[in-house]
Amino acid sequence: MELEKDQAGEAVRHKTASTQGLSSAEVAERVAAGQTNAFVQDTSRSVWSIVRANVLTLFNGIILACFIVLFAIGRWQDALFGFSAIANAVIGSVQEYRAKRALDRLALLNAPHARVMRDGSEAEIALDDVVLGDTLVLRAGDQVPADGLVSGSRGLQVDESMLTGESDAVEKTDGSRVLSGSVVVAGEGSAVVDRVGVDSFANSLAAEAKRFSLVASELRSSIDRVLKWVTWFVGPVALLVLNAQMIAQGGWAEASASGAWREAATATIASVVAMVPLGLVLMTSITFAVGAVKLARQQVLVQELPAVEGLARVDIICLDKTGTLTQGDIVFDAAHPLTVRPGWESVLAWYGVQKDANATARSLAGHFNEQPSDLPADRVPFSSARKWSAVVFEDGMWILGGPEMVFPAQNSADPVLQQLATRAADLATTGRRTLVLAHGTPTDDETVPADAVPVALLTFKENIRPDAAETLSYFAAQDVDVRIISGDNPQTVAAIAREVGLDAPHGFDARELPEDDQEFLEAINNNVVFGRVTPDQKKRIVVALKSAGHTVAMTGDGVNDALAIKEADIGVAMNSGAAATKAVARLVLLDGKFSHLPSVVAEGRQVIANIERVSMLFLTKTAYATFLAISFGILLLPFPFLPRQLSVTDGLTIGIPAFFLALLPNAQRYIPGFLRRSLTFAVPAGVSVTLGLAAYARLAANLQIPEAEIRTGSTLILTIIGIWILVVLSRPVTRFKGMVIGAMMVGLILVYSVPIARDFLQFTDPTLPTALLVLGTSVACIALIEVVRFVHRRVAYRDAQEALHQRVSK
Amino acid sequence: MMTGEIPKRPGAVTFAVVLMYIGGIAQIILGILTIFLRYTPEAQSGGITLPITLLGAGMILFGLMVIGLASGVARGSEAARRGATAVMLLGLAFAVLDLIIAADGDWSAVFSQSIATVAVLVPLWVGRGRRYFETR
Numbered sequence: 001m002e003l004e005k006d007q008a009g010e011a012v013r014h015k016t017a018s019t020q021g022l023s024s025a026e027v028a029e030r031v032a033a034g035q036t037n038a039f040v041q042d043t044s045r046s047v048w049s050i051v052r053a054n055v056l057t058l059f060n061g062i063i064l065a066c067f068i069v070l071f072a073i074g075r076w077q078d079a080l081f082g083f084s085a086i087a088n089a090v091i092g093s094v095q096e097y098r099a100k101r102a103l104d105r106l107a108l109l110n111a112p113h114a115r116v117m118r119d120g121s122e123a124e125i126a127l128d129d130v131v132l133g134d135t136l137v138l139r140a141g142d143q144v145p146a147d148g149l150v151s152g153s154r155g156l157q158v159d160e161s162m163l164t165g166e167s168d169a170v171e172k173t174d175g176s177r178v179l180s181g182s183v184v185v186a187g188e189g190s191a192v193v194d195r196v197g198v199d200s201f202a203n204s205l206a207a208e209a210k211r212f213s214l215v216a217s218e219l220r221s222s223i224d225r226v227l228k229w230v231t232w233f234v235g236p237v238a239l240l241v242l243n244a245q246m247i248a249q250g251g252w253a254e255a256s257a258s259g260a261w262r263e264a265a266t267a268t269i270a271s272v273v274a275m276v277p278l279g280l281v282l283m284t285s286i287t288f289a290v291g292a293v294k295l296a297r298q299q300v301l302v303q304e305l306p307a308v309e310g311l312a313r314v315d316i317i318c319l320d321k322t323g324t325l326t327q328g329d330i331v332f333d334a335a336h337p338l339t340v341r342p343g344w345e346s347v348l349a350w351y352g353v354q355k356d357a358n359a360t361a362r363s364l365a366g367h368f369n370e371q372p373s374d375l376p377a378d379r380v381p382f383s384s385a386r387k388w389s390a391v392v393f394e395d396g397m398w399i400l401g402g403p404e405m406v407f408p409a410q411n412s413a414d415p416v417l418q419q420l421a422t423r424a425a426d427l428a429t430t431g432r433r434t435l436v437l438a439h440g441t442p443t444d445d446e447t448v449p450a451d452a453v454p455v456a457l458l459t460f461k462e463n464i465r466p467d468a469a470e471t472l473s474y475f476a477a478q479d480v481d482v483r484i485i486s487g488d489n490p491q492t493v494a495a496i497a498r499e500v501g502l503d504a505p506h507g508f509d510a511r512e513l514p515e516d517d518q519e520f521l522e523a524i525n526n527n528v529v530f531g532r533v534t535p536d537q538k539k540r541i542v543v544a545l546k547s548a549g550h551t552v553a554m555t556g557d558g559v560n561d562a563l564a565i566k567e568a569d570i571g572v573a574m575n576s577g578a579a580a581t582k583a584v585a586r587l588v589l590l591d592g593k594f595s596h597l598p599s600v601v602a603e604g605r606q607v608i609a610n611i612e613r614v615s616m617l618f619l620t621k622t623a624y625a626t627f628l629a630i631s632f633g634i635l636l637l638p639f640p641f642l643p644r645q646l647s648v649t650d651g652l653t654i655g656i657p658a659f660f661l662a663l664l665p666n667a668q669r670y671i672p673g674f675l676r677r678s679l680t681f682a683v684p685a686g687v688s689v690t691l692g693l694a695a696y697a698r699l700a701a702n703l704q705i706p707e708a709e710i711r712t713g714s715t716l717i718l719t720i721i722g723i724w725i726l727v728v729l730s731r732p733v734t735r736f737k738g739m740v741i742g743a744m745m746v747g748l749i750l751v752y753s754v755p756i757a758r759d760f761l762q763f764t765d766p767t768l769p770t771a772l773l774v775l776g777t778s779v780a781c782i783a784l785i786e787v788v789r790f791v792h793r794r795v796a797y798r799d800a801q802e803a804l805h806q807r808v809s810k
Numbered sequence: 811m812m813t814g815e816i817p818k819r820p821g822a823v824t825f826a827v828v829l830m831y832i833g834g835i836a837q838i839i840l841g842i843l844t845i846f847l848r849y850t851p852e853a854q855s856g857g858i859t860l861p862i863t864l865l866g867a868g869m870i871l872f873g874l875m876v877i878g879l880a881s882g883v884a885r886g887s888e889a890a891r892r893g894a895t896a897v898m899l900l901g902l903a904f905a906v907l908d909l910i911i912a913a914d915g916d917w918s919a920v921f922s923q924s925i926a927t928v929a930v931l932v933p934l935w936v937g938r939g940r941r942y943f944e945t946r
Contacts, residue, residue, distance in 0.1 A: 495878045698916065731881075732877050732885060733881065733882075734882075734887075735882075735887075735889050735890075738875075738878050742874075742875070744872070745871055745874070746871070749864065749867045749871075753860060753863070753864060765859075767849075768846075771845075771846065771849070775842065
């Protein structure tokens, strides 16, 4: 155990006290010279990149071009879609900006602080305010804010595992270098900063780590792919439609001469605009952003928006023990006296109140209050090699340390020592840590006295988080597997795991993990608890699980978890964790409460299920718009819509309802295959709509029905079918969804009955043949859509079964 | 997330659901027919095509709502059960009102509506049907 004592304490104290730190004037000078630790980390997007992502898109370009053409030919009434594009861009930018601001504010509030000497006294300042030459005051638990040279050390030990891979704490003496991002694990000391900002180790590492991390988002990549297809299609299809429209207007030459080309151009634009799934991108980014803000309210900071999606797919979660199962602090459990020797309680009380005491020693203070009457005559500092420390009082030398280190000779014949060895081993299997307090004649050479006798065996236990069991049972209910990977003793970890309800008969010692990848994976699959895991092994476990097809979440707070957190699909860091760990994590639990994870997962599922539903709406529209344009182009039929009529249909059947549907609660776990699943609905549904409308237009043209009336009828058909698609995709239709759909139906009736709307949309009163055609087409299309939905549900069901099967077979 | 076992829907509730579906579909067909009444010479000459169309559209919406309530009832939604009850009682009230206003002594509408109301509501509020909703 790490208890430490300062051999040259007085000297160091003197030295620290003499270090006045920088004066205000010197600080101001260095700030002016730009020698501060300020470092802009790319935790969120810049305003410009948000605006650019929402405004400067290829689609907005297409829309803008169409918009300009319509204005130029004087058909501004048909340019309605332009406003919806502007609204899309504005809403998207504002929503994302609001999310960014909320997240930035949180990030700022939760930024760690640095302790420095300024004007002769200690000051807590923001990390960014540390300047070159500052004297850092380092204590156990602190994270080193900038690189520096140690100017005073009292048993200063630093964990540099994240930076160097060295898992043992490194002792730092005067003149040695401390690196930013490392964490002080024991002792205290001071260091003079010699590298700040981008030059410091942690920042260069964090920047490096971030550069190569992009959340794999199936949603985002699928949508991008659809957008690419549409971009390729738009040009040729537009030409095809334009040709058909010119011919319908009496041929290219005549239409150009008579001015009827304006009609043809308008119809072409109507067909092109309908193909663009404008709102899809908007809805995706808004849903991500809203998800992130909702999580922020629950004290979860989302560093990358698509991480919200990844959450929905997580099927295995790796937990570091500390900070998730346990609170990370050690509490005193019990003392088991072995030999009668008066005064041992007051020695423990003395250990408990030392300034440089570590967490284990500090927990003694609550139970042993009576301080010794004399001051100690001497101390032996703790060292990681010795694993014990000692103090000399008048009555002799008291040694506190690990039983196996203080009394290494296990085979001694002494019954007390034998008893000590057995009890220590027994207690260790119950997950407790043991220390022995021994007594003997003082030695001068920092060795355990030969006559030392064990006085008391002390047991400590880790403080188990009250919410751990509940959170783990949630994951069990959600079919999310759990693995505990810890650097600690396997038996200790397993005992704790059992205490929180995990089925972990034993802990697997990671030192015995096989080298072979297949055997390694088997070991990971067959065990729940792993102890003595090195940072590299943590990473290897995550990589192995990922390569076996799992979506892996990894949570932890220590620097030793950083490698694994970066490698995991979704890395979750505690806010108390090291900067390097937080920099590579996708999510940061601001209040360090692991119990937020269930709601985080739920939020992810809601986001992805809603985007899938909404994107089916948009993709169906893109599908039917493309097929309509192609088939009307080939059939040389006049395009049966005005752009403004399509804008209204769009708003009633997709734009407005999508807004509401995107934010509904949804607890389904995401099943991979989003694009295939969406397209198995969107493409056949699009074909059905096209078949219906083409048949309608053909029959109506044969019946010599005027074009304005044909358009009135086709708009009605498309809106009815569109609303039906909405109904189909909203099933089960709950009260809220029913209200949204009902409102859209009422909207349809109003659009056709309010005179101003009728006039603007150029609707005419349909005659009986048109009305019958509309009825027939609508009923036929609805029937077809129902068939499509039935088949699509079977596909989705099969996907789900396959996913389940794969999970079971893993 | 539902953790307990989902109770099986009692046959009586299914019967009520089927009745509601039939009623809803009938209402929609009636609504469509009403809309087509606008093409009769009387409506054309009387200038009442718009009111007739709106009436028909309203009937279709109402029919769709009844179907929506039916599917809610099938899922065991308490709100759908209340909605269905309100719709059925409202229908009965309209039949009675019609009887009073028309004063033609034609009890058939009230009679048939009463039977429908009892047939739909009793399975939802009595016995196993009631328990089905209470456990959801």
